[in-house]
Amino acid sequence: MKYNFKKIEPKWQTKWNEAQAFKAVDFDKRPKWYGLVEFPYPSGAGMHVGHIKAYSSVEVLARKRRMQGYNVLFPMGFDSFGLPAENYAIKTNTHPHLITEKNIEHFKDQMRQVGFSFDWSREIATSHADYYKWTQWIFLQLFDKGLVFRAKTLVNYCPHCKVVLSNEDSQGGKCDICHSDVVQLPKDVWYLRITQYADKLLNGLSDVDYPESIKQQQVSWIGRSTGAFVNFELTDGSAEALDKLEIYTTRCDTLYGVTFMVVAPEHPALDKYKDKITNWDEVLKYREDAAKKTEFQRTQLVKDKTGVKIEGLKATNPITGKQIPIFIADYVMMGYGTGAIMAVPAHDQRDYDFAKTFGVDIVEVIKGGDISKEAYTGDGEMVNSDILNGLTNKKDSIAKMLTVLEERGIGHKGVQYKMKDWAFNRQRYWGEPIPLVHCPKCGTVGVPVEELPLTLPDVENFEPGTDGQSPLAKIDSFVNCTCPKCGGAAKRETDTMPQWAGSSWYFLRFCDANNDAAFADQDKLKYWMPVDHYNGGMEHVTRHLLYSRFWHQFLYDNKFVPTPEPYAKRTYQGLILGPDGEKMSKSKGNVIDPLNIVDLYGADTLRAYVLFMSDYTAAAPWSDEGVRGVKRFLDRVAGLTDIATLEKEDPQLESKLHKTIKKVTDDIERMKFNTAIAALMTLINDFTKAGAITKEDLVVFIKLLHPFAPHLTEEIYEEIGGEGLLTLAKWPEYDEEKTKDAVINMGVQVNGKVRGNVDLPAEATQDDAVEAAKANPAINKFFEGKNIVKVIFVKGKILNFVVK
């Protein structure tokens, strides 16, 4: 058969569509399987080869599952709110809605051309009002349960995008959208209390099948640490203490080594006692300088510590009773712990560096290092520590100190997380309006559920205000409303939700995409959830993957969803690099357009190539020669129709066929797509050598290849008179007996080195093997003048003689 991909690809795409071959059936009796890939942001650039690779894995699994008799849900939608569309809208003065719809159509067209088996009847878009109605509804549930709060704190702010960013969106001190430096500003913003779910997010990881690397990354992002909160008394020198200054420490057992305290530049105690501080001007200047630094600058200058001693105030070490100085320094962060620390210069390098610069005492309390040179952070015997002296185990000394602190009411055990609450509002237009109303009498009130969706109004100008206000703030008809509680005049919240809101629950909507009475029907959720297999990018591990687990756990706690975790299994794909081995980027000019590959070689070649090119999780460079290699393989597959002339099965070939069924079946499950395709290449080499095969051989072959190259295999199936659609046919099964060889070629070693081979029946015993090996001159010459002292025989694997 001649392989005319240009003709056959659209043909089968139409036939699958007409047959509704990929439609998931609610409540069907077949076992369900829910496969999910991260839905894309519909950018103007269209699909990237990375999208193709990300979708192809679950696509192959989904197609195999259908053939194995599962009721498969493999949906697709669009994460269509976001900044790029809005920025483009500002530039071209077009409504982001129009741009987004156009891009969605473009993406869908491309996805169809590649032949993905999505169930389009469940398509969603997060920017559609019938979808974001329920995003707003979930937000109101969070609000009702006290998980939404407003606070004025230091926030991450991107001056370029003019938005407040969450901690997750400003990793490494860079804006996630434009990569410019983030600054810290005090701002009044909405937060979601994700930290309340920190332990649940942590513990839930033990119940899901995620790769260890993903679990590790989430664990370190959550950053749970156990320690103690300790109160130091603040004094101006008079007999009465002014106040308490609380610190957090993981090493409360080093309290005897505390020689000073440091507070963050923004610490509120400074303002409270500014009258007592005699060098207030100096302190204020330091604080202002710190505020000007970007997050990057503030965290990079590690060695040279800066700070100012606070004159007029001192602290009392609660365990020694000694008065110690207090400093303000920007190496202490307001966002972690209490924004104040007890400094133990002998055993913390940062405190050590600071003490050396400012000439503060350094007192050793753990033996083992040389504190004249550097801080000692290892373990050792406690010294200079009164009640702890002599203890050598960190656990014991911390436990003992904790008991003392609690007895004396100085401090208590505590837990801290690096993860912070989720800054949840954006001062932008193209997002879900936050459904809250500010009433002068009632405070903040949620929009009544009956009034949802709170639709995004049309505006003239999408530009964010220089005053940090959302474009929505300029629309009086939107802003002015009545309070749902008292009926009085009130004003709407004008900020919108962040990019990650819509994607935090979209997998639930796919279970029941067109419901307008609920976000999804409970019975349908019970039927489909959890997602059995979710594939996506590593870059979402501490954003989308964390946020969506949080929302889902919240919904579970409030009995809105049937499972505690949303995703039973998560996998990720490795990056496709440019042909030059560098990350693909427009500026480097090394971007591969997948639709160009479809045009040149066909969708089947593209699909098979991205899975064959490397291990699925590994980053690997694109190779045009490699693509042509896969195309050559598919050309040879098309040619198989010409040699499918044999009437009777060749037993040798039959054994190879069954081995390949086993290997391909297993390899797809293990996501080892490259070796699954390699096994099919090996089989076709065997077919070619044999010269002729049976029609049954060919049917098995195209079934195994079908998930990778669905169009070509359907065409072959039709050509040889197959009934119905191949995509609905049954996955081949193998006979374990037929995968076993009757004769095994076994390696024979002498002293661990391979010296020859012997052919043996599969059931051969050790004696048979030894006899055969001794008869082989290539092997027995190594026995000359030596004694065989030991024989190791592993059936079917190896025979090893130890000689002396």
Next chain:
RNA sequence: GCCGCCUUGGCGGAAUUGGCAGACGCACGCGACUCAAAAUCGCGCGGUUUAUCCAUGCCGGUUCAAGUCCGGCAGGCGGCACCA
């Protein structure tokens, strides 16, 4: 600095539980077909010799046997990062 992962031919990679290292593909070389080229097909392809050694980043260990397990070192990738 801390945590995690990786290192195999000219290249991408295989080796699922410790059992014949280099499957499969690419590139390359030779040959067939062709006036010629492309395409296609066939053969070869870690190094070294001519049957022997050396080869899975480097050094050491465990084992009859190590790419695989253990210890140390080097290089690379990813994540976090003045986190108290």
